[in-house]
Every structure is written in structure tokens, then in C-alpha cells.
Amino acid sequence: MQFTSLIFLFFFAAVLLIYFVVPRFLRPLTLLVASIVFYSSYSVFFAVLMFVTILSTWICGNLIGRLRSRAPDGEQRKKKAILAVGIFFSLSILFVYKYFNFTLENVNLVLGKLHLGLIENRFNFVLPMGISFYTFQALGYLIDVYRGTTRAETDFVSFALFVSFFPQLVAGPIERSDRLLRQIRQCTDTALWNYERVAHGFLQMLWGYFLKMIIADRAASVVSYSFSRIYSVGTVGAVLGVVFFAVQIYCDFASYSTIAAGSAKVLGFELMDNFNTPYFALSIRDFWSRWHISLSTWFRDYLYIPLGGNRKGKLRKYLNIMIVFLVSGLWHGASWTFILWGGLHGAYQVVGDVTRPLKEKLYGKLRVRTEAASFKAARMLATFLMTCFAWIFFRASTLNDAIVYIGRIFTAYDFWNLTNGYIYKIGLERQEMNILLLAIAVLLIVDVLRYRKNIRFENIADRQNVWFRPLLMLALLLTILIFGSYGKNFDTQQFIYFEF
Amino acid sequence: MKKNIIKASAFLLAFVLSLSAIGGILSYKFNDSTHKISSFYHLPRKSLDVLVLGTSHAFMGVNTASLWKNYGVAAFSLCGPVLPMWNAYYYLVEALKTQSPKVVVLDLFSLTQDFEYQKEEFAIKNTYGLRFSLTKLQSIKASFDMKQKDAYVHYFGLLQTHSRYSELNSVDWLPYYADEAQYKNFTGFQYSLQTKADSEPDFSNVTGTQEPAKKQLQYFKKILELSAKKKIPVMLTMIPYPHANANQYKMMRYGSELAKKEYGIATYDYINTLKKSVGLDYSKDFGDDSHLNWKGTLKLAKAMGKTLTTKYNVADRRGAKKYENTWGQNASYIYNFFDNKKVPAITSADDYVDVVNTERYLTVITYTLRSGKKTPTSIRTFLRSLNIPKEQYMQGGVWILQGGAAQYYSNDRSDGYVKNIKLTKRILAHVETKPKKTEGKTENVYYIYYGGSAKMPSTYGLNIFVFDTFNQKVVDCVAVKGKDDTLYR
Numbered sequence: 001m002q003f004t005s006l007i008f009l010f011f012f013a014a015v016l017l018i019y020f021v022v023p024r025f026l027r028p029l030t031l032l033v034a035s036i037v038f039y040s041s042y043s044v045f046f047a048v049l050m051f052v053t054i055l056s057t058w059i060c061g062n063l064i065g066r067l068r069s070r071a072p073d074g075e076q077r078k079k080k081a082i083l084a085v086g087i088f089f090s091l092s093i094l095f096v097y098k099y100f101n102f103t104l105e106n107v108n109l110v111l112g113k114l115h116l117g118l119i120e121n122r123f124n125f126v127l128p129m130g131i132s133f134y135t136f137q138a139l140g141y142l143i144d145v146y147r148g149t150t151r152a153e154t155d156f157v158s159f160a161l162f163v164s165f166f167p168q169l170v171a172g173p174i175e176r177s178d179r180l181l182r183q184i185r186q187c188t189d190t191a192l193w194n195y196e197r198v199a200h201g202f203l204q205m206l207w208g209y210f211l212k213m214i215i216a217d218r219a220a221s222v223v224s225y226s227f228s229r230i231y232s233v234g235t236v237g238a239v240l241g242v243v244f245f246a247v248q249i250y251c252d253f254a255s256y257s258t259i260a261a262g263s264a265k266v267l268g269f270e271l272m273d274n275f276n277t278p279y280f281a282l283s284i285r286d287f288w289s290r291w292h293i294s295l296s297t298w299f300r301d302y303l304y305i306p307l308g309g310n311r312k313g314k315l316r317k318y319l320n321i322m323i324v325f326l327v328s329g330l331w332h333g334a335s336w337t338f339i340l341w342g343g344l345h346g347a348y349q350v351v352g353d354v355t356r357p358l359k360e361k362l363y364g365k366l367r368v369r370t371e372a373a374s375f376k377a378a379r380m381l382a383t384f385l386m387t388c389f390a391w392i393f394f395r396a397s398t399l400n401d402a403i404v405y406i407g408r409i410f411t412a413y414d415f416w417n418l419t420n421g422y423i424y425k426i427g428l429e430r431q432e433m434n435i436l437l438l439a440i441a442v443l444l445i446v447d448v449l450r451y452r453k454n455i456r457f458e459n460i461a462d463r464q465n466v467w468f469r470p471l472l473m474l475a476l477l478l479t480i481l482i483f484g485s486y487g488k489n490f491d492t493q494q495f496i497y498f499e500f
Numbered sequence: 501m502k503k504n505i506i507k508a509s510a511f512l513l514a515f516v517l518s519l520s521a522i523g524g525i526l527s528y529k530f531n532d533s534t535h536k537i538s539s540f541y542h543l544p545r546k547s548l549d550v551l552v553l554g555t556s557h558a559f560m561g562v563n564t565a566s567l568w569k570n571y572g573v574a575a576f577s578l579c580g581p582v583l584p585m586w587n588a589y590y591y592l593v594e595a596l597k598t599q600s601p602k603v604v605v606l607d608l609f610s611l612t613q614d615f616e617y618q619k620e621e622f623a624i625k626n627t628y629g630l631r632f633s634l635t636k637l638q639s640i641k642a643s644f645d646m647k648q649k650d651a652y653v654h655y656f657g658l659l660q661t662h663s664r665y666s667e668l669n670s671v672d673w674l675p676y677y678a679d680e681a682q683y684k685n686f687t688g689f690q691y692s693l694q695t696k697a698d699s700e701p702d703f704s705n706v707t708g709t710q711e712p713a714k715k716q717l718q719y720f721k722k723i724l725e726l727s728a729k730k731k732i733p734v735m736l737t738m739i740p741y742p743h744a745n746a747n748q749y750k751m752m753r754y755g756s757e758l759a760k761k762e763y764g765i766a767t768y769d770y771i772n773t774l775k776k777s778v779g780l781d782y783s784k785d786f787g788d789d790s791h792l793n794w795k796g797t798l799k800l801a802k803a804m805g806k807t808l809t810t811k812y813n814v815a816d817r818r819g820a821k822k823y824e825n826t827w828g829q830n831a832s833y834i835y836n837f838f839d840n841k842k843v844p845a846i847t848s849a850d851d852y853v854d855v856v857n858t859e860r861y862l863t864v865i866t867y868t869l870r871s872g873k874k875t876p877t878s879i880r881t882f883l884r885s886l887n888i889p890k891e892q893y894m895q896g897g898v899w900i901l902q903g904g905a906a907q908y909y910s911n912d913r914s915d916g917y918v919k920n921i922k923l924t925k926r927i928l929a930h931v932e933t934k935p936k937k938t939e940g941k942t943e944n945v946y947y948i949y950y951g952g953s954a955k956m957p958s959t960y961g962l963n964i965f966v967f968d969t970f971n972q973k974v975v976d977c978v979a980v981k982g983k984d985d986t987l988y989r
Contacts (some may be wrong), residue, residue, distance in 0.1 A: 195504045470511045
């Protein structure tokens with residue numbers, strides 16, 4: 001049940017209707033049932049698997065919670081052991097379904113080099129949708145309970161809903177117990193009907209659909225065109241391919257988070273912000289404070305800081321950064337391309353940090369005005385280009401493909417294609433490309449508003465006349481209905497992050 | 501709360517209205533299907549006397565214009581390409597919401613089609629034109645295999661047609677598919693101008709029957725039952741089709757016998773038993789492999805008109821304003837169309853005088869006289885026949901005539917626009933002069949412009965542009981060069 005499918009819209013309408021009329025005490029159960037129905041629409045087995053994670057985490061959480069209430073500062077070993085069991089259990093499922101095939105492939109690669117017998121893969125595990133997301137959400141909760149920053153949830157329905165909440169179940173944002181779980185606990189007390197909140201929620205959802213169905217799915221055609229012709233694409237085509245991939249992945253992923261946040265808002269829940277104008281970042285570090293915020297903060301809080309963060313010297317800090325980003329790469333997918341993508345981002349940051357004094361010295365000597373808009377723009381551009389370079393590894397099917405693709409950028413010069421209308425021949429017809437470019441311009445305006453004035457899309461109409469918001473909603477709705485890539489004449493794309 | 505409900509309702513209303521407008525623009529438009537049902541909705545309520553249901557054999561065979569002109573029968577061909585019985589049934593259900601036909605004419609050819617579901621392109625044609633209603637949803641359900649992936653989109657046409665934004669043109673945006681004259685009073689009949697010689701099938705020895713496909717038969721019965729329930733007589737037909745085979749004929753006979761036995765309904769078998777009453781010449785009366793041409797439809801209409809008026813007592817509505825405004829206008833359009841076709845065949849200026857004098861024609865004549873030359877006799881004779889004064893035709897100029905009566909004259913040959921001519925509400929032509937260098941001399945020459953291009957077969961001499969103001973179409977554009985009486989095109 002994709003967010004972009006008609007069936008989801010009917011499902012959401014039905015859930016809303018039921019949720020708004022059931023007695024308050026039934027609200028969490030209603031949403032839990034809806035979440036199970038939603039996830040089971042992909043696969044009942046996946047739902048069972050998720051239930052196992054939920055149950056194990058809930059039991060471990062409560063065991064730690066009991067120990068904590070008995071001896072708040074004592075029995076650390078026991079608590080740690082239960083935490084370890086809980087983490088091991090959840091990660092084991094994740095490992096088996098996400099990394100087993102990859103590990104075996106690499107083990108066989110090594111065995112092959114050593115001329116030893118290969119291990120036969122008797123299990124061809126299919127990756128359950130969103131397993132990385134809900135596993136991390138559950139783990140975050142368990143660690144929070146262990147740390148004592150959140151109390152163990154004794155009500156199984158509330159906890160199961162926290163892990164499986166359908167708007168953000170499949171592709172995040174990865175919520176924290178102190179936010180979503182708290183709201184679930186309070187949802188039986190809050191008033192549901194709030195016109196402003198509901199209107200904001202719907203507007204946010206529409207913006208998400210715009211990002212996905214107008215921009216991301218169209219950009220995907222250009223990206224597929226370039227990345228499926230790695231041996232023939234020229235510099236211009238390859239650069240356009242990766243730039244449009246930057247647009248595609250941003251709009252694709254941000255759209256899911258936006259629709260999730262919007263639908264949650266309609267239901268009365270506030271989800272965390274997952275994207276904040278990432279391509280306006282001034283450095284890679286800044287980029288990661290704006291891109292997939294729920295994951296980067298998760299890694300910061302549950303991996304980087306426990307590893308020692310920046311408290312144990314520079315070398316250790318750099319090592320920790322590299323570990324975090326390599327793991328982040330691996331989280332995105334069981335493939336060397338993702339690991340290298342993560343590694344690149346880690347390396348960017350380490351190199352950036354190491355060379356910072358040198359750069360500052362150089363700016364001082366050259367009297368560069370670092371506060372000037374032109375300097376900021378140059379930094380933004382440099383950051384964007386570095387991000388794009390890393391995206392090549394993210395998008396390419398294999399490491400070899402990525403290297404060939406980079407090679408094409410730097411060797412297959414075809415600058416004449418900049419001026420001869422080539423852009424209209426790379427996967428999209430002229431009219432479709434014009435729609436895409438126009439929509440990207442709209443996105444740019446919305447992101448500039450967010451970046452400069454901190455106005456979120458759903459709040460754009462707040463200070464306008466009363467007719468502006470319905471007009472905006474109507475315009476968006478009709479734009480999506482007419483120009484959206486859906487139906488038989490379009491190759492509708494699945495959300496990219498579903499695969500993670 | 502009350503305020504919020506009003507706001508939400510206003511929003512919903514605006515959304516539905518926008519959706520309906522956009523849905524209309526983006527909807528598929530096919531002259532062999534959606535145009536028909538959409539024109540059907542424009543008929544005055546309770547005006548229709550004869551509702552014709554069937555495939556293209558029916559909508560290209562039953563000449564509603566001739567039925568009107570010769571018998572005053574108000575008939576409408578609510579047909580579609582390869583129309584199966586289930587679509588015919590839902591068309592009937594839809595038609596009965598606004599009309600009370602005195603007779604339903606149902607062509608039996610639909611029974612010969614052996615499929616559970618039509619090809620999607622045809623199913624779309626035969627369902628999408630219906631207005632959104634339960635009937636439409638039922639027709640879609642019967643027409644598309646809902647087990648197919650994404651078949652549900654057909655319930656909401658916009659989900660299928662939204663991507664048409666890249667192919668929109670004037671037909672999508674303007675009322676009556678940008679051809680008001682043809683489609684404002686369209687009664688569903690489409691004609692063929694071609695002739696394809698074929699041989700006549702012989703079913704004189706075929707006596708047996710063959711059971712048609714179950715679903716076709718099921719809906720055939722539903723049509724007969726609904727008609728019986730509404731007390732509307734049904735006239736079953738077998739419209740001539742050169743490539744009909746014995747099996748198809750047997751299936752039609754099956755339907756015919758069933759209707760006769762169970763409902764007492766008569767069949768008019770123009771393929772076999774009644775073929776003499778039509779008198780078709782299969783070598784001349786068909787436009788292609790499957791359909792009668794104009795000549796053939798006139799013959800069939802004669803036979804059908806007689807039957808409808810004598811056996812079914814369908815009234816002669818000629819003279820009644822309500823009917824003239826629809827069927828009269830439609831018949832005029834179609835007969836004018838065939839009259840107009842004769843004009844380009846005229847080769848002499850002398851014979852063209854009658855054309856210019858035709859009441860519904862607006863004629864633009866430009867006469868560029870070369871300096872130092874006199875008006876040649878042939879041009880002088882032609883213009884004099886149109887009662888154009890000597891002082892005008894001796895110096896040339898621009899004339900606009902309606903039905904032969906001069907409406908405008910100018911001999912202005914200075915550079916630029918001479919006259920804008922409003923042919924219809926939307927269609928314009930204009931005359932302008934431009935310098936032209938001939939034999940070393942430059943002088944201004946009249947140009948007639950229509951649809952963005954010059955309509956000027958000759959630089960000098962007479963250029964005559966004829967426009968039918970009733971049918972809103974260009975009829976002809978000729979020149980008289982002056983050497984003789986010959987027309988140049």
C-alpha cells in the first residue's frame with residue numbers, strides 16, 4: 001500500500017473516520033490495527049517479523065524498567081545484559097534479512113580467492129519493507145530505557161503502535177520514544193478536531209505528493225537514462241544524471257517524510273523534521289544536520305557519543321566519524337557502493353576538519369570575506385558537488401559502474417550538448433522536462449523560504465488572507481491530479497527508501 | 501465548528517467543480533463514440549422518437565438525416581465501435597433517463613461478437629462518454645476485466661486521461677469539439693464518401709441458428725426486457741454488411757427468433773430476406789469492408805423510414821420548431837456537406853455564378869488588375885453576372901457577397917490590411933495587399949488570408965473564396981485568370 005496509491009487514500013480516509021469517532025480509550029488500538037493492516041498489505045510474514053521485534057523489545061524494555069524501579073542505580077550488569085540481548089535479538093533479525101546474502105557473497109569471494117569450497121546460499125532472504133527503520137526505532141527506545149531517559153512502556157498496545165505507527169513505519173522518520181511514545185500515551189486525552197492542525201496536515205501531505213509525483217518520479221526517468229548508459233553517456237549526460245539523482249532522492253525521500261508527517265498531523269501527532277533544505281548546506285557536516293535528520297541524530301546519540309564522540313582526542317574523533325558513516329552506509333544497503341558512499345561522507349568530514357585551520361589561515365591571508373553571500377554560495381555549491389559525487393556510488397549498481405560513470409564525466413566531453421537541446425532528449429520529452437524544471441523552481445522557492453525565513457511549506461498560508469490556503473490546496477491538488485506520474489501511462493516509482 | 505464546516509464544504513465544492521471542468525477538457529474525445537453520447541445529452545428532453553443502438557454498422561448505416569428529411573423521423577444513433585450488448589444496454593438505461601423513445605432500433609450484429617470483454621481501447625470508447633452516474637459505473641464494471649492490474653482507474657476517468665495534457669488541442673477546449681455546426685445538433689450518424697466495390701453475401705439457403713456468446717445474449721435479453729417494461733417497441737435489424745459470414749448470420753437469426761418467440765419482436769433482415777426492399781448495389785453502396793456509404797444509407801433509410809412510419813407509427817415531426825432546431829439543422833448540415841462537395845468540381849466561371857448566389861455562402865472576391873491592363877472579357881462577364889457595377893469591376897478591388905448580394909466593396913490597394921471578415925463567431929479571414937514584383941514592376945496585390953495561409957490560386961485576376969456560413973466550412977477557393985472562362989484551383 002504505497003502512499004501514492006489510490007488504495008492508501010481510501011485506507012487513510014477510513015482510518016480517519018474511524019479514529020475520529022471511536023471512544024478515546026480505543027484510539028491507540030485503532031491506530032495499531034490500522035498499522036498492522038497497512039504493513040500486512042505488503043506481506044503478512046513481514047508483519048509477523050515486525051511483531052517479533054516489537055515483542056522482544058517490549059519484554060526487554062520492561063525487564064530493564066523493573067530493575068530500574070527496584071534499584072535505580074544498581075544492577076547495571078543485569079540491565080546491560082538485558083540491553084545486549086534486546087539489541088542482539090533485533091539486530092539478528094535485521095542481519096539475517098538484510099545482510100546475510102551480502103555477507104555470504106563476500107565470504108564466498110574470499111573463499112574463492114583462497115581456492116576453498118564455496119558456501120551454498122540456501123536462504124534467499126527478501127528484505128522486509130522498512131526493517132531498518134523500525135528496528136532502529138525499537139533499539140533507540142531500548143537504549144533510552146536503559147539510560148533512564150524514558151520509562152519502559154508497560155502497555156503493549158502503545159508500545160506496538162510506537163514501533164509500527166503506519167505513517168512513518170516504512171521509511172521514517174525514525175522517531176524517538178520521548179516524542180512519539182509520549183504522544184501515543186497522551187492521545188487518549190487530546191482533542192482530535194483542530195481545524196488548523198488538520199488543514200496544516202493535509203497541506204503537508206499535498207506538498208509531499210507534489211515532491212514525489214511531480215518531481216521525483218519524473219527526475220527518475222533522466223537518472224535511469226544516464227545510469228543505464230554508463231558506457232555511452234557523455235559528460236553532460238552523466239552530470240545531468242547525477243544532478244537529477246540528487247533532486248530525485250531528495251524529493252523522493254523528503255516526500256515520504258512529508259506525507260508521513262502530514263498524515264500523522266491530521267491524526268494529531270507531530271513527527272520530527274527529517275529534512276531541512278539539505279542542498280543549502282555550507283559543509284558536509286551541515287548537510288548531515290539537514291538530511292535524514294532522524295537517522296543522523298540517531299547515529300549521533302546511539303553510536304557516535306557511546307563510541308566516545310569527540311571527547312577522546314582528535315584521532316579517535318575521526319575514527320568515530322568514519323565508523324558512524326561506514327555504518328550509516330551499511331544501514332542504507334548491503335552493498336559496497338553504500339559503504340563507500342558512507343565512507344566518502346565520513347572522509348569529507350574528516351578532511352574538512354583536518355584542513356580547517358589551513359583554510360582559515362588561507363582565507364585570512366587572501367582577505368576572503370567569509371560572511372559574504374558569494375562566499376556562502378560558493379561553499380553551498382562545493383558542498384552540493386561533493387554530495388553529488390558521493391551520490392554516484394549510492395545510485396550505481398556496482399562499484400565498477402560507479403567508477404566507469406565517474407570516468408565518463410571526466411573524459412567523455414560533449415559540451416556542445418549544453419546548448420543543442422540535449423536536455424530534452426535524456427529520458428523525458430520536452431513538455432515533461434519543462435514541467436520538471438518548473439516544479440524544481442517551485443521547490444527552490446519553497447526551500448529558500450524555509451532557509452531564509454524559516455517558513456515551512458504548511459505554514460506558508462498562515463499569514464495570508466483566509467482564501468489563500470484553500471486556493472493553494474486546490475492548486476496543488478489539481479496539479480498533482482493532472483501532472484502527477486500515476487496511472488497506466490506512467491512508470492510509477494516505488495519510494496527509494498523503502499528498500500532500506 | 502459551523503464556520504469550519506462551511507469552509508470545508510466550500511472547498512469541496514470548488515474542488516468538485518474544478519475537477520469536473522478539468523475532467524471535461526482532459527477527457528477522451530472520439531467522434532465514433534464519445535461525441536455521440538455527449539450530443540445525446542444535448543437533445544431537448546423527451547424529444548427523441550427513435551433510438552438506434554448498435555455497432556458502427558448502425559451509426560454508419562442508419563441515416564438519421566435522410567430519415568428526417570424524407571419522413572420527419574427524429575432518430576438518434578447512440579452507437580459505438582464494436583458495441584457489445586452490455587454497452588448497448590447501459591446506453592438504453594442512460595437514454596431513458598431523459599428521453600421516451602417511441603421505438604428502439606437494435607442492430608443484431610453485436611450478438612455476433614464473441615468476447616467476454618472488449619479490447620480496452622473500444623471499452624474506453626463505449627463507456628467514458630457517459631456522465632458520472634451509477635449507470636456509468638455499472639457499464640464500466642461490465643466492460644473491463646477488473647482482475648487486470650489497475651483496471652479500477654476506469655471508474656475515475658481522470659486517473660486514465662490525466663496525462664492527455666500534452667496532446668490537448670482546440671477540440672478539447674472549445675464547445676462542440678471546435679465544430680459547432682457539425683456537433684451542436686449531431687444525431688449520431690456518420691457518413692462515408694468512399695466507394696468500395698464488394699460482393700453480396702448470399703444467405704438465402706441459411707436456415708439454422710447458432711447461439712451467441714453468453715454475455716452478449718444475457719444483455720440482449722436485458723435490453724428486450726427493459727424495453728418491454730417501459731412499453732417501448734423494439735425494431736431489430738440486420739444492417740447489410742458485405743463480409744458477414746454464415747455463422748454470424750446464424751447468431752443474428754438466433755437473436756431474432758428468440759425475440760420473436762419470447763417477446764413478439766420482429767426483425768428486419770436487410771441482409772437477406774428484405775434485401776430487395778432496400779435494393780443495395782454491393783458494388784457501389786459500401787464505403788469500406790464493413791459500412792454503407794452515403795448512397796447506401798439513403799437506400800436503407802428509405803426502407804427503414806417506411807417501416808418506422810407505417811409499422812411503428814413514428815410521427816412526422818417536420819415543421820415543429822423543437823424538432824427542426826435539432827434534426828432539421830442536423831439534416832441541413834449533412835445535405836449541405838454533400839452539396840458543398842459538388843462545388844470544387846465546377847470548372848467554368850459561368851457556372852460559378854450560381855455558387856456565389858447560394859444563400860448560405862459568403863464569398864470574398866478580390867480582383868487585382870495589372871496596371872495598364874484592361875479587365876478581360878471573362879472577368880467582366882462574371883462580375884457583371886453578379887450585378888457588380890462597371891465602375892467597380894473596371895478598376896478591381898475587393899467584394900464581399902452574402903448569398904450573391906454585395907455587402908462590401910473597396911478598391912484600396914495601399915499596403916496593409918484592407919478588410920477583416922468575420923466568418924463565424926470564432927473564424928476570421930482577412931484581405932490585405934502586399935507589394936509584388938512582376939516583370940520588373942512592383943505593385944500591390946490583394947491576398948485573401950484564412951487559417952493563417954493565403955488563399956490565392958492566382959496573383960492577378962479574380963480570386964474567389966467561398967465559405968459556407970451554415971456549415972462553417974470553406975467550400976472552395978478558385979481563380980479566374982482572365983484568358984478564358986476556366987477556373988483555376
